[in-house]
Amino acid sequence: MTDTTAPASDAPSNAAAFEVRPNQAPLSVEARDEALADLKFGTQFTDHMARAQWVSGEGWGDRRVEAYGPLQLDPAAAVLHYAQEIFEGLKAYRWADGSVHLFRPQANAERFNRSAHRLALPQLPVEDFIGSIEALVAVDEAWVPGVEESSLYLRPYMFASEAFLGVRPAHVIDYLLIASPVGPYFAGGVKPVSIWVAQGYHRSGPGGTGDAKCGGNYAASLLPQQQAYENGCQQVLFLDAKDDRYLEELGGMNVFVVRADGTIETPRLTGTILEGITRYSVIQLLEDDGRKVVEKDITLDEVRTGIESGDIAEVFACGTAAVVTPVGRLASPSFDVTINGGEPGDVTMGIRTRLTDIQYGRAEDVYGWMRRIA
Known part of the structure; x- marks a missing residue:
């Protein structure tokens, strides 16, 4: 990218x-x-x-x-x-x-x-x-x-x-x-959040408004978000509307998975996923740190089994409001798995620090991302 x-x-x-x-x-x-x-x-x-x-x-x-x-x-x-x-x-x-x-x-x-x-x-x-x-x-x-x-x-x-x-x-x-x-967006600061997989609901479908930042997308996420709360989770993960198999995004954030070999994957943009500016920035920082980032279709099954086997070491989400947030638990009616012992991962917290140091002026902005206005 x-x-x-x-x-x-x-x-x-x-x-x-x-x-x-x-x-x-x-x-x-x-x-x-x-x-x-x-x-x-x-x-x-x-x-x-x-x-x-x-x-x-x-x-x-x-x-x-x-x-x-x-x-x-x-x-x-x-x-x-x-x-x-x-x-x-x-x-x-x-x-x-x-x-x-x-x-x-x-x-x-x-x-x-x-x-x-x-x-x-x-x-x-x-x-x-x-x-x-x-x-x-x-x-x-x-x-x-x-x-x-x-x-x-x-x-x-x-x-x-x-x-x-x-x-x-x-x-x-x-x-x-x-x-x-x-x-901080989440009360209590930067802590791993629990994610509920949406059941019977989708954020957007092919040809819809998934890649537009409009209120209707968020209105459609509120009932599944309520499901998440009822199941002890802070956020909801949406799957694709066509096959109900592939990761898309959370209610208000893009999602990444970190493999045990250091490879990082995130759902490819299909027109149903918001093109997050934080997402672009995270990918740039990861690649410049020498990490391999792959944008691809990712199934829920491979994430679940990867977490269980240890092949997936970390999961994190990113967006303007929450910046970079570690995910400590992924749950649905059929499974409930803990990621990295429920603790923030090194890759997640490292990229969060890299990004926020630029945003707050603690690190040199070699990308020209920041604009002084006062």
Whole structure:
């Protein structure tokens, strides 16, 4: 696999086009500090949000940063009826010197537009995607936390806001960006998670929206995720919809298996799996460390028997929110196996350290992945 994305510092920005309308009632410094002292994932939001609007025949306009607050939608807004929407997720990291950096924002911008194409939404220029982030962080930089394992999670999204009940692509689209200071995705920090194999449900099928980052994919994962909770697991693993045999991805992360001989395997991209930016980055780092990475069809049976025989030494998952997470247990109604004694593996934790050291500025960024924004 070759990732040809240009260095993050080279990506264009249109931050100056976003008019800043300051929040007249921002959270007090004391209340903000209290929020930053108790970081959870996606529960607290910054004082502002960025937005823009697209109108058919006119293009993008009305770029602004304004007070974070409720949206006003017509009850006939198309998104509420036909789910025409997409989103992204990326992070801003506070480095030890106080500066703030994004990780590969242009890759998120490009995936955002691939998702937009699949959902019949307009393309958002890369310079507007990155510009909205830079404009928002410039106003809300004080919200970027600086403690270990923390970051400012950024959620750009786009939806059909036109009030119209006909089944066609909407003529009015709203783009918004909100931000949330976060700590580790899983409560308790980096610990091996238990994974439940989805029973009777699939995330996506051939020709569907599996490789688009849209809400419908995640809505489809919630009932199987509930199954996982009921069986003592934190995440759910989906198999392919055609044969119900091959690993695809977790509810919100890509999956990797580490063979005893050091070879690392991950499901190949088939159009039903999200093209994870963390996934691309992990593969690059592993290959540059001299490890063999194979993208292939992987059956559940070979993973189960490999874990039991010791041929599979580690399993891990990766994504923007959780970064790299060790998997300690894989379960279904027919089996329940522990991986590496339920402990994090050396390959898993090594690649996690390699990646996070770049993200937090503890290691040289030889790939040009980081972009300073404050």
